[in-house]
Amino acid sequence: MSLQLTIHKTKKKKEKPDYNNLSFGKHFTDHMFIMDYSAEKGWYDPRITTYEPLTLDPSSLVFHYGQAVFEGLKAYHSEKGVLLFRPDKNFRRLNISNERMNIPEVDVDFMVDSLKQLLHIDRDWIPSTEGQSLYIRPFIIATEPGLSVKPSGEYKLMIILSPVGAYYSNADQMSPVKIYVEDEFVRSVKGGVGFTKTAGNYAASLKAQTKANELGFDQVLWLDAMEKKYIEEVGSMNIFFKINGKIITPALNGSILDGITRDSVIELLRYWNFDVEERRITMEEVYQSQQNGSLEEVFGTGTAAVISPVGTLQWQNEEFTVNNNETGKLSLKLYETIAGIQTGKKEDPLGWTIPLDS
Incomplete structure (x- = not known):
């Protein structure tokens, strides 16, 4: 089944943080990507929507047996526009994690394209100061409710975005x-x-x-x-x-x-x-x-x-x-x-x- 991405933009944008004092992973953009999986449908309903809390059943298997994988990559401002660094490698590695954790694989090309569309929508969150970037966190969690020890039959894949400063302060960036x-x-x-x-x-x-x-x-x-x-x-x-x-x-x-x-x-x-x-x-x-x-x-x-x-x-x-x-x-x-x-x-x-x- 061909996946069709839908987009629901927020009606109320957030106030952006002070980009002179960015911490790692503390601030998040206006939107996120979500896609669901069921054993009957496979991956379905990919969408870009407002960044907001999730509602999950307390017995969701991720809380009890730890079926969860993630990736981390960045988008950068440049004189040539916004650049991504080897994003296909991250989604291929996500599939390696998926295979070992018994989670269904994802379509790498579709995920890269979906990420680019998400970045287009929230591109005004990408910092332009040297040493800063937009951190990208794709992740998958097991969402089937139940307490049996087994692979989940339901999953949720999300991508969230966070503007970040240099990992170390400029003075310490290359200090041993x-x-x-x-x-x-x-x-x-x-x-x-x-x-x-x-x-x-x-x-x-x-x-x-x-x-x-x-x-x-x-x-x-x-x-x-x-x-x-x-x-x-x-x-x-x-x-x-x-x-x-x-x-x-x-x-x-x-x-x-x-x-x-x-x-x-x-x-x-x-x-x-x-x-x-x-x-x-x-x-x-x-x-x-x-x-x-x-x-x-x-x-x-x-x-x-x-x-x-x-x-x-x-x-x-x-x-x-x-x-x-x-x-x-x-x-x-x-x-x-x-x-x-x-x-x-x-x-x-x-x-x-x-x-x-x-």
């Missing part, structure tokens, strides 16, 4: 962060759901993140669940190491998220003829490379901050610095290049951006 290597809790195991963007992954990470924050660290670096020695990812980022001129990042193994920025960094580095290895790497190897002086840079990659240089790591009660706690040249070059492509200030040799008005 402090990372705590978690050796008690584990995030995921091969065969589990670590490679998906499902809500439970993030709930499971909160205890360790709280502990790290209380100790004065910004993020948690997770190790593998079986041996607790192989590096996996940071709470909100994939992780890269520059050792003796070679760039190393943990290989996707079934418990690591296939980050869109991670993929972009790898493509860009290879385009620049860097030697990039996707393989297993231990904390012992990283520690020894720091001790012998061959560890040049460590940085995280993700949608929120793009590139986050790492200046400090704590592992097994020992804290050690990376690159004198300074932002590395490669980290800075990657940030400036990807952020420049996203905002249209730099050429896009790999064809990543999609103009909203195309």
Whole structure:
């Protein structure tokens, strides 16, 4: 059945927030996208409507058994108009999460087109100041009422939009962060759901993140669940190491998220003829490379901050610095290049951006 998008614009627009003091995910635009699913109809009734609260049955399965997946991407103002950064990759990854969480897949092309129409309607919410963007959150929840442990027969897919400032303040955007290597809790195991963007992954990470924050660290670096020695990812980022001129990042193994920025960094580095290895790497190897002086840079990659240089790591009660706690040249070059492509200030040799008005 062909899907036909309907549009119901709000009659009363919201007052916009102070764009000089934007927090992450605190303000939302006038409209949202919604589409429903039932076993009988499949995905149906896609619509753009007023942003408003939902009414759900208290027994909706999402509340009890956690069938929920999401994505995160951004729209940027540029001299070339509004740009999206690889949105098709996000909806393809949403389908990977869907498959693992037993949620019906969505039509990628239809979702990209629907997102563009939503952005057209709320385009006056897209910030134009450097470092700001419109954060886009597609997500799916299980809505069938009942308490039987089973896949839901009903779902709701939504896209909401939020104007956001830089992930860090301008002064701190590329300041190195402090990372705590978690050796008690584990995030995921091969065969589990670590490679998906499902809500439970993030709930499971909160205890360790709280502990790290209380100790004065910004993020948690997770190790593998079986041996607790192989590096996996940071709470909100994939992780890269520059050792003796070679760039190393943990290989996707079934418990690591296939980050869109991670993929972009790898493509860009290879385009620049860097030697990039996707393989297993231990904390012992990283520690020894720091001790012998061959560890040049460590940085995280993700949608929120793009590139986050790492200046400090704590592992097994020992804290050690990376690159004198300074932002590395490669980290800075990657940030400036990807952020420049996203905002249209730099050429896009790999064809990543999609103009909203195309």
